[in-house]
Amino acid sequence: MDSLASAIALLEHEPAWRDPSSFRFRADAADRLELLLIGAHDPALVSRAVALIDAMASIDAIGFETMRDAIRRGEGRAAFAPWLDVGVPTGQHYDVLDHVLAGVLALEEPDVAQPSPPREMVFYQPSPARHIVDGIARARIARDDVVMDLGAGLGHVPILVNVLTGARTLGVEREPAYVERAMDAARSLGLADVxxxxxxxxxxxxSAATVFYLFTPFIGTVLRDVIAGIERQARERPLCVVTLGPCTRTLARMPWLRSDDADPSADDRIVVFRAGFRGG
Ligand SMILES: C[S@@+](CC[C@H](N)C(=O)[O-])C[C@H]1O[C@@H](n2cnc3c(N)ncnc32)[C@H](O)[C@@H]1O
Structure with missing residues (x-):
């Protein structure tokens, strides 16, 4: 697909992207068309490309609705199965799984009243979904866990963890508009345990959580205070802390936490810590 004309000709005769489950094919093809559209001048070619992109978005919408129905029937894990073989991913970029998750959750990021967060608190950015999948696998999150996302944003982590594992999930988030959107999404998917x-x-x-998740929601004294709260919980019961981003370095310095990770300070991938008090 080296020119807009040849990309259009190829896609107009290509049946593969019309299959509702071919999200990756459509995402790649639409990205390619968008790129080739930059600087395109031929109005006929531009309108054929736009028609293709629109047709792909319409088929995506059908695929998202099919997945939403599967989640409502309790078959969400099977619906996400094509994207769950993530290995141990690194980096902060987003991929087709984020595209699918965004479509399924249909979450619009709301305008928040206070665009810059208070001191030591970090602005909203969702965890790339492949890291959530990796965290579930490496922390061995199961149905009997209670997973709490501290600084939960729009709820991607609580929702996806519940869909993939059946675990009850909790989130605390300082921005009310995010909480409202996340709960609307959970309700519309019939997820009563989010x-x-x-x-x-x-x-x-x-006090309810067995697994805490932090994607660097805060830093400095706020982070230290929250870690102290988790430590108090860890003195009472075995628990696990799953982190992503620079906050991992702070957790790695806690003498009561241990990790099997080769580099427990790695900030570009999930690190799983287990509390080292009794039974932890
Ligand atoms: C980097 S985002 C992570 C969002 C989500 N955990 C995820 O991984 O997709 C950090 C979130 O923490 C929230 N946050 C920051 N400080 C907070 C605090 N003290 N209490 C609760 N939420 C906070 C922000 O509003 C933001 O939505």
């Missing part, structure tokens, strides 16, 4: 609450993670009730 609960997000508005609040500051420092004040959250941590």
């Amino acid at each position: 609960h997000l609450a508005t609040g500051d993670a420092r004040d959250a009730d941590l």
